[in-house]
Amino acid sequence: MVRIKDVAQLANVSSATVSRVLSNKGQIRESTREKVLEAINTLGYKPSRVARSLRVRSSQIIGLIISDIQNPFFTSLVRAVEDVAHQNGYAIFLCNSDEHIEKEALYIDLMIAEQVAGVIITTTQEAGSPCKKLLPANIPLVSIDRRVFDCEVDTVVLDNVRGAYEVVNHLIGFGHERIGVIIGSQTMTTGRERYEGYLSALTEHGIQPEPALIRFGPPTSKTGYEMANALLSLDPPPTAIFTGNNLITIGALHAIQEKNLAIPDDISLVAFDDPEWASIIRPRLTVVAQPTYELGRIAATLVLKRIKDAGDPCETVVLPPEVRIRESVKRVTIS
Amino acid sequence: MVRIKDVAQLANVSSATVSRVLSNKGQIRESTREKVLEAINTLGYKPSRVARSLRVRSSQIIGLIISDIQNPFFTSLVRAVEDVAHQNGYAIFLCNSDEHIEKEALYIDLMIAEQVAGVIITTTQEAGSPCKKLLPANIPLVSIDRRVFDCEVDTVVLDNVRGAYEVVNHLIGFGHERIGVIIGSQTMTTGRERYEGYLSALTEHGIQPEPALIRFGPPTSKTGYEMANALLSLDPPPTAIFTGNNLITIGALHAIQEKNLAIPDDISLVAFDDPEWASIIRPRLTVVAQPTYELGRIAATLVLKRIKDAGDPCETVVLPPEVRIRESVKRVTIS
DNA sequence: ATGAAAGCGCTAACAG
């Protein structure tokens, strides 16, 4: 391994000078800069980011804690953050919390121990998340996809209420009144807000929400499968189902197919999220899509900004959803 | 921030002792250990991994360089590596090379600068990859999914030849002879080996490979779309298509649907990879599945092993594929 | 414009 002093030696300068040309700080005579650059080149010197981190008490790393690396929604986020980080000379530390608060806590501690420059998180708990330990450690934090209520952080989320509202509205416009809903846990803002949107669309049209049609659970395909089965076994069953995220949709689809029901003839379906397969399956799914890449891009931009100037007040960015009408909803007439 | 000397002070010992209890090295009297532990607790001390890394010249980080974070195949890999790393107290550094050799090179340099403990990579080039710079830097390297030819590394890959061979064999067993194939670039082992499997199944049955039926391209859905279009425009068109990875399959599916062709009545389809949606779409796709999680798990286990004892000779693990017969292949009779 | 020197927080000889 070649150290900064090796470069200094070869260039006949002090390591301080080498450091200066590396970071473009202070005044350096053009001729010495060239000498140094040449020495760096011939030696193939690469500064140790570890030593630098120790010295300046901060690394060039952005921590990214997400809840499910196998969910395409989060994957888009990761992709966007990676892009922005890379463009700015940062690398990313990826952690999968698995929606477990303990793993989340462990990774938060890791972020502090590794002195990352900033953290982006999809937290598991809207209140009481360990992520607030980052603030006293002076590590900028931005919450993405979900809101955090017990500390001041930059936030970038979707307008979930509106997304759910609009897509349920669409269903109602097609004559549906008995609309089943399968939605993520109510301990997260996403689940809560989507439920709220569902409710307000219903009540706005004078439709009484019916408890049997409303199902909550962890946002997994298992939940989707079980709850869809339950909904379809109702007598009478709903004429349409609204699934609260892409995993739930997969499970619901399995249940529907297992019962040999046809979409949309036997049951209409609208889904939150627009994974690639939603327009490959037949019929193509009517969905409310999130600007996933944009969510990630903005979050990354926000941390970077706050890494530069920590002072500014916190921002909350709310992005609009987009309903994409395709073929999974049938027009029904009230019988 | 609380440092090790703060703990030492409070516990009335030297920092060396604190370090010893932290790492369970050497002999420590039980009473002092307790004193130290208590001090750690009351102070809420978390050791700086940065300082440790600098001192021991290696971090507790495993670098993971993959080519496409949005491809579920790689995502499974990431998931597995994350799991194993986490279980062993390692964190992962995730980098997306985007199948670009320059980005790969940049990230390799980063790994060295960050002194990661080991690297797992799906390299973009089977020869001439910058990843061999890691070896002189004493950083263990394992190549996953793809083989590397110009340096000695641990490798874990699928038996691609066999996978392609078996699934094409299945097609032939159902009477197909004009079998189109859309496959990834021949500069990567995956593409080459899958092509080889295709070829050997054909020749084994005395079927003459027909150049017009064989299409190569980058492993993207764009390639799948364009090449499927080309294949379907042939006169006569193939009776079956074999797509070389999940992205290509998506593109091919789009092309087939755009032409209003029915699977398997108008065209049979078999695919490499078994993403979740392959059994949601109708008809369900006959595929050759890779043990993705297992690939990642083994790769992670291998780096960890080599981090412990660098000496051992390199291993190459080859995992078997699994053909999953579903409904996308029709029996045809030779006309 | 450049160099000397101190020190980031930790570990590992070495000594006792």
Add this chain to the structure above:
DNA sequence: CTGTTAGCGCTTTCAT
């Protein structure tokens, strides 16, 4: 069993 000491490779005053 425990403490002293010397760095790991870098940045940053403070001199000059």
